[in-house]
Amino acid sequence: MKTYYSPTHEYVRVDGNIGYIGITDYAQNALGNVVYVDMPETGDDVTAGEDFGAVESVKAASDLISPVSGAVVEVNEHLIDNPRLINENAVENWIIKVEMTDLSELDDLMDEDAYNKLVASEKH
Amino acid sequence: MSEIKTTCLHDRHVALGAQMSPFAGFDMPIQYEGIAEEHNAVRTACGVFDVSHMGEIEVSGPGSEKFVNYIFTNDITDAPVGKIYYGMMLHPDGGVVDDLLVYKRADDAFLLVVNAANIDKDLNHILGAAAGCDDVTITNLSDLTAQIAIQGPLSEGVMSRELMMDGSDLSFYTFKETVCPLTGEAVIVSRTGYTGEDGFEIYGSPETIGKCWDKLVGSGECKPCGLGCRDTLRFEVGLPLYGDELADDINPLEAGLGIFVKLQKDDFIGKDALVAAKAEGLSRKLVGLEIHDRAIARHGAEVLAPDSDEVIGAVTTGYRGLSVDKSIAMALVDARYAQKGTDVRVKVRRKVFPATVTAKKFYDKHYKK
Known part of the structure; x- marks a missing residue:
């Protein structure tokens, strides 16, 4: 499985035409304690570049921007009662599972090396 | 900028x-x-x-008490030196210019502590009110x-x-x-x-x-x-923040701060408008909301009627409570829905959640009196 990254700090981990979408470790760390995750419902469509929900810390809400287009086939229901799972492990605790409709959208995203460079530049 | x-x-x-x-x-x-x-x-x-960052503005001179009473909603008449008053400065239409503390330092000297975001606006307001008064001096001490x-x-x-x-x-x-x-x-x-x-x-x-x-x-x-x-x-603890619960177009009675507005005292800027607003009955009120979900309704989130999509108000501040583990908010709503226990709904992004009107105070204050 390969993981791709967006400039707004979401990742999509790809398994065939299924994508697991979440926020990066860098993003969870910048947010602080996550107190609520606003997720779509199974069956909803998401569109690359458009928001599909939000992650909220005590201080603020941060929109979730989908890196790819497709239909939501599952949401991570553990996050409903335990949103802090994202702080514990943002990579393992994906937010939505999407059946992707256009795999060529992945070409517009970053690989791990490129994303790490972006994070390094934002830290300055 | x-x-x-x-x-x-x-x-x-x-x-x-x-x-x-x-x-x-x-x-x-x-x-x-x-x-x-x-x-x-x-x-x-x-x-x-x-x-x-807070602003400090000094009012001094023999006309200070009268002048502060004219620009301030609380009543500082014959106050002892060393006493502090909370209140507001109002526009003539009753909207809040700022909320502030007034420190009585001497019979002819008062310190006004104002919000950082409003220092320039407050100074203009105060200097405007003081135009023609030769018995008060206004000094901005904020930078010092x-x-x-x-x-x-x-x-x-x-x-x-x-x-x-x-x-x-x-x-x-x-x-x-x-x-x-x-x-x-x-x-x-x-x-x-x-x-x-x-x-x-x-x-x-x-x-x-x-x-x-x-x-x-x-x-x-x-x-x-x-x-x-x-x-x-x-x-x-239900304390208002200017920019959220208070604004140029919100009057202090709507914000539930009537005890800091002394309508019985002599003329002050905004008094006539508040007397009229009170006589007419308030059209909206600041309330507390408990949202029956983990969702957090933040500033600007729409409050909807329980049974229709009519927008009846907006959230002024909202959090997942830290001392109380609930999603709570303050909101300015149509007075018809301001009674405690009233069911309303709150829109957070795409979703709508049920909520109940509560007191504005979610945690008890612990002051030493």
Whole structure:
């Protein structure tokens, strides 16, 4: 499985035409304690570049921007009662599972090396 | 945009690793260790805030008392020296210019402590009102005055031990002019704050306030606290923030602050409009909301009627409570829906959640009277 990254700090981990979408470790760390995750419902469509929900810390809400287009086939229901799972492990605790409709959208995203460079530049 | 300002403690915040963010034109610390940790320190022990961004405007001269009474909603007539009053300055239409504290320093000298975001607006308002008055002088002391707030149940002891300043003689909303033993400079110490806990605010020169800050933070007895928890603390006890619960187009009666508006006193700016508004009946009121979901309704979220999509108001502040584990908010709503226990709904992004109108206070204040 390969993981791709967006400039707004979401990742999509790809398994065939299924994508697991979440926020990066860098993003969870910048947010602080996550107190609520606003997720779509199974069956909803998401569109690359458009928001599909939000992650909220005590201080603020941060929109979730989908890196790819497709239909939501599952949401991570553990996050409903335990949103802090994202702080514990943002990579393992994906937010939505999407059946992707256009795999060529992945070409517009970053690989791990490129994303790490972006994070390094934002830290300055 | 003008260049962002800093307080005299800015370098210390950065050295402590604070998350900094612009607030009211100043680069301010939002949090150091974390909002929840700092919030809980103030509720259970002691925290210190840099509030040097606040504005201080002095009104002096023989006409001061009359003038302050004319621009201020509370009544300072014959107040004793050392007393502090909370209230508002109003536009002629009753909207709030700012909320502020008035410190009576002498029969002919009052210190007005105003919100950082409103300093220029307040000064214009005050100077406009003072035009033609030759018995008052208005002086903006904001840039010369630094300020910290020591807040929490252990504040009195911490201040006494670390700063060698006694606050036990001060009752709630009083102050004294004294000397800071650390620098020998004059300071004002008041038993005030914005957290719902006991505590003190100290006003002084940047040098004195810097030394006080270092002593307090270095003691380990007093956690440095950012504006993030300042907001969660004041919100939980139902204290308004200008820009959220108060604004140019919100009057203080709508915000539930009628006890700080003395309609029986002589003329003051905005009085006629409030008398008329009261006679007509308020069309909207500030209420508390409990949202029956984990979703957080923040400033601007629409409040909807229980049975239709009619927008009946908007959230002014909302959080996942820190001292109470619930999603709670304050909202300005149509008076028809302002009764406690009324069912309403709140729209957060695409979703709508049921909510119930509650009191504005979600956590009890613990002041030393």
